[in-house]
Amino acid sequence: MPIAPPRPKSFPLNALRAFEAAARLKGFAAAAEELGVSPGAISAHVKSLEEELGAPLFDRAARGVILTAVARRVLPELTQAFDALGHATQTLRDEAMPHVVHVVALPSVAQLWLSPRLPELRAAAPDTEISLTAMETPPNHKRAPYDLYLFYGDMPGEIVADDTIYPVCAPALAERLNTPEDLRKVPCISDTTWADDWRLWAEAAFKGTEFAPRGPAFSLYSLAVQEAVNGAGVLMGHEALIAPYLRRGELTAPFDIRVQLNSKLKLWSPKPLRSNSPVGKVANWLREMA
Amino acid sequence: MPIAPPRPKSFPLNALRAFEAAARLKGFAAAAEELGVSPGAISAHVKSLEEELGAPLFDRAARGVILTAVARRVLPELTQAFDALGHATQTLRDEAMPHVVHVVALPSVAQLWLSPRLPELRAAAPDTEISLTAMETPPNHKRAPYDLYLFYGDMPGEIVADDTIYPVCAPALAERLNTPEDLRKVPCISDTTWADDWRLWAEAAFKGTEFAPRGPAFSLYSLAVQEAVNGAGVLMGHEALIAPYLRRGELTAPFDIRVQLNSKLKLWSPKPLRSNSPVGKVANWLREMA
DNA sequence: AATTAGGGTTAGAAAAACTGAATCTTATTC
């Protein structure tokens, strides 16, 4: 009867990861967002780690957490270690699935810009497989397992398209719109992830006059587009995304006023692109398309 | 109703760790040992990883597993990453509990050599706290959270004591033992973690004559010592461990034949010892004691 | 004073991990 003393387990990896994220992002909410869990989960992880260590890692303030000296001293090394792990994971994925290109994009971009182009891409490169993930905010590229990122914003990266916005609607509805002032009389569809769109355009269109759009709000831009096509109201159109609808005549732009935003549709990769690699090929292809 | 698309989770850390251990140690059983779980758990982890990757990581052979090319290519980076994580964890522990020295030792060493010296150590350094863990085999020092290691073997490290063995027993029993041949008539206690002891000593004592010890076996050396003290039989004594019993007269050595083994009691640390650090102090102290 | 942006806490639910026992496979040993 070999009563082997149980080997005590080392630190819980998940708790460490939660702590690292919380410390790096200076908040449980942000860490929860990055790791895709609820803040309560982060809170519990950190608490368990603190209990095991017998020392606090954060000073809890009402408006967020503040790192303790211990946490501050340890953070850089811990972050580096997890970065290394993230990198190794990427390598593993690349080695194991060399022909799969993992693309992550804003949901609207994925559905309205990328998805229609995908069949052509598949035809052009039949042996590389595209995996497409939609996400509201770009994930941490040192950790997340993606090869190509496609988001609007002013982060570094290659510009794929400008972001020009202007109201669009179904042709039937457009007949009732002669001047921007007419917008006050029709529903103005808004999208929660681009909540500022109307304000930005209105600044240019109304020059000081106040404009409070009224109408349905959607959390997915593609839903909003569909509703606009159905004639439910006027939508603030992002040119790169609604161009096909304009071309097909499903939507029209009733006004000439266009606003170009600072944020562009950008493409980037966590690794340098070699144009003979599958990732490089897909990137080239997306570039040509723009 | 913001239908946020769920953020896909990154790779499961625990599965990665299981894979790394299995690949590095070239076997699921060894990995299970290192991580303190059953082989089935490792198997399941690796399988889930392989499924997620869509590619095998090991070729299963009858006598163990063989790494695939993918696994071989990824292993070094993965190992480095986990090493870095282990190091960072150490740092975290050091920062959070600077006054605690984590010692890991063979169970017999912990109980028979270290434990009796501990009160004196505590008195000498009242502000440092000793945490003592017993383990049959030294853990991977790049991963496990210990400051000082104390094991028998011929690994690198500072020699704390030689390993000399000879039979010992209760004085009453010793009266019946005049020559080694008499050992054939009394119970010979053996310890499962030092299964070779009797054979090694018998080689010197009997020079070719066969000797098969018969008697109770224990999985903990300290249990065996206690039984020997109780007169249950003759035990192969390791000098450094049973010295106090000899001194107190609870055990005696009936024969003069002593065998010195190549393995020594060694002390080492994963980090360089600074003699003004708590760990350094404890190491110095242990050194003086020997 | 009301609102808001964080965190903390809790119970319950879901998912993951683990064990133990049985099974399989093939070198190796007798």
Next chain:
DNA sequence: GAATAAGATTCAGTTTTTCTAACCCTAATT
């Protein structure tokens, strides 16, 4: 050639971990 042994796998059942949802609390902002 049979027996043995090492190692991996499977599966059912259990334990542990992790997560969420819904609540609370506090300080800052409006």
